[in-house]
Amino acid sequence: MSPGTSSNGTAGTTSGAPGTSGAATGEAAGTASTAGPGARGLSVRGLAVTYGGRTATGAVSGLDLDVAPGEVVALLGPSGCGKSSLLRAVAGLEDLAAGEVRWDGEDVVGLPVHRRGFGLMFQDGQLFEHRDVAGNVAYGLRRLPRGQRAQRVEEMLALVGLSGLGRRRVATLSGGQAQRVALARSLAPSPRLLLLDEPLSSLDRALRDQLAADLRSILRAQGTTALYVTHDQDEAMTVADRVGVMGSGRLLRLDTPERLWAHPGSDEVARFLGFGPFLAAGAGGGSCLALAPGALRAQESGETLRVSPGTGSGQVGAGESAATGKAGEQTGAPGLRTQPPVRLVGATLGSRVRRGRWEVEVLLGPGQVVTLGADRFVTTGRERVAVVARAASQPGEPVIALLDLTRTALLPRYAGGGEPAS
Numbered sequence: 001m002s003p004g005t006s007s008n009g010t011a012g013t014t015s016g017a018p019g020t021s022g023a024a025t026g027e028a029a030g031t032a033s034t035a036g037p038g039a040r041g042l043s044v045r046g047l048a049v050t051y052g053g054r055t056a057t058g059a060v061s062g063l064d065l066d067v068a069p070g071e072v073v074a075l076l077g078p079s080g081c082g083k084s085s086l087l088r089a090v091a092g093l094e095d096l097a098a099g100e101v102r103w104d105g106e107d108v109v110g111l112p113v114h115r116r117g118f119g120l121m122f123q124d125g126q127l128f129e130h131r132d133v134a135g136n137v138a139y140g141l142r143r144l145p146r147g148q149r150a151q152r153v154e155e156m157l158a159l160v161g162l163s164g165l166g167r168r169r170v171a172t173l174s175g176g177q178a179q180r181v182a183l184a185r186s187l188a189p190s191p192r193l194l195l196l197d198e199p200l201s202s203l204d205r206a207l208r209d210q211l212a213a214d215l216r217s218i219l220r221a222q223g224t225t226a227l228y229v230t231h232d233q234d235e236a237m238t239v240a241d242r243v244g245v246m247g248s249g250r251l252l253r254l255d256t257p258e259r260l261w262a263h264p265g266s267d268e269v270a271r272f273l274g275f276g277p278f279l280a281a282g283a284g285g286g287s288c289l290a291l292a293p294g295a296l297r298a299q300e301s302g303e304t305l306r307v308s309p310g311t312g313s314g315q316v317g318a319g320e321s322a323a324t325g326k327a328g329e330q331t332g333a334p335g336l337r338t339q340p341p342v343r344l345v346g347a348t349l350g351s352r353v354r355r356g357r358w359e360v361e362v363l364l365g366p367g368q369v370v371t372l373g374a375d376r377f378v379t380t381g382r383e384r385v386a387v388v389a390r391a392a393s394q395p396g397e398p399v400i401a402l403l404d405l406t407r408t409a410l411l412p413r414y415a416g417g418g419e420p421a422s
């Protein structure tokens with residue numbers, strides 16, 4: 001396969017001279033985009049990708065997505081949900097079964113990969129072994145005069161932190177260095193859109209964290225518009241202005257990292273993000289309160305309280321005597337959620353207002369329910385804190401824990417994975 005003419009995903013598929021990028025350097029949109037087909041940047045409408053001809057299965061189904069100029073959008077989702085198929089369809093590497101892909105309002109579906117002006121960077125940077133580092137970075141700059149080309153290569157190497165390595169053979173680079181070179185090569189021609197498919201997933205955790213932070217700074221500094229596919233939530237939240245969660249070929253939710261965590265919208269998205277357990281919230285409404293990791297903590301050192309993410313049931317332990325418990329009724333939670341950050345001190349899996357007073361249920365094990373009453377409220381800083389008295393120690397020492405409602409999300413309904421704990 002010759003570079004730049006195939007699906008090898010290299011920056012050789014980009015076009016356009018440096019400094020003439022179609023991507024503006026404006027502020028990235030921080031909230032849900034309202035862009036439409038005529039808007040600037042990337043607009044995807046009703047996109048469908050199917051594989052397998054007559055026995056086709058839909059990898060992507062009727063998906064809409066906008067990426068504003070200068071914005072970085074990351075797509076998360078479980079394996080096989082269609083992230084790469086979407087990215088490849090935008091790049092022109094997959095045929096569309098239906099839908100539109102536009103850049104600045106112009107339909108690009110009919111354009112071959114190398115005419116779209118999009119850059120590509122894949123998991124394995126697929127550097128050209130026969131070229132040195134500088135030769136790789138210069139690959140998409142063939143139209144530039146030699147002097148400008150060398151200058152641009154130097155700029156790009158400095159940008160990715162590899163100044164002075166231009167003459168190195170790529171075979172001698174570490175994995176992280178190789179991906180930096182791949183990034184420099186992708187960015188060198190100033191693509192109007194950069195498409196990244198799991199660019200860091202071959203690297204170890206520490207390196208991935210470092211490079212994700214660097215990537216964000218680099219993309220920001222360049223004002224690069226980017227669509228970034230990853231299965232790593234931390235990476236997505238680090239790199240992107242907005243994060244989308246896909247499931248079964250559809251875009252389930254797209255928002256800023258903060259808003260995504262505060263309002264996952266559905267238990268499918270919440271579960272993917274790591275929320276759990278899901279507690280019934282409100283009588284008969286079908287809504288539930290999803291607990292983010294760390295929502296429940298022990299109040300005092302020596303006490304532990306563990307909740308298995310996504311299981312729909314909690315595991316509660318006091319000291320060494322861990323016991324399994326189901327979640328209690330959460331009738332009070334929706335009201336609480338609407339207040340300014342409220343933290344229940346001593347709360348566990350369920351709470352309610354009874355005769356004007358908060359009560360919190362602690363389940364130590366099957367049939368072992370302890371009700372704790374909130375004696376009083378105090379204000380610490382900006383938080384209202386309900387101080388819950390320790391209940392009588394029967395049948396064992398109750399767990400005194402904190403339910404941090406700022407680490408919970410109220411979901412309008414609970415759709416899957418069994419009933420929410422109640």
Ligand SMILES: Nc1ncnc2c1ncn2[C@@H]1O[C@H](COP(=O)(O)OP(=O)(O)OP(=O)(O)O)[C@@H](O)[C@H]1O
Nearest residue numbers: 051052059077078079080081082083084085086231
């Ligand atoms: N070339 C292909 N031929 C047939 N089916 C394919 C092909 N590529 C992908 N698929 C199928 O399409 C669906 C979506 O795959 P895709 O690679 O887009 O998902 P993904 O979310 O990127 O997954 P992963 O995170 O594992 O890379 C999957 O069911 C996959 O098996």
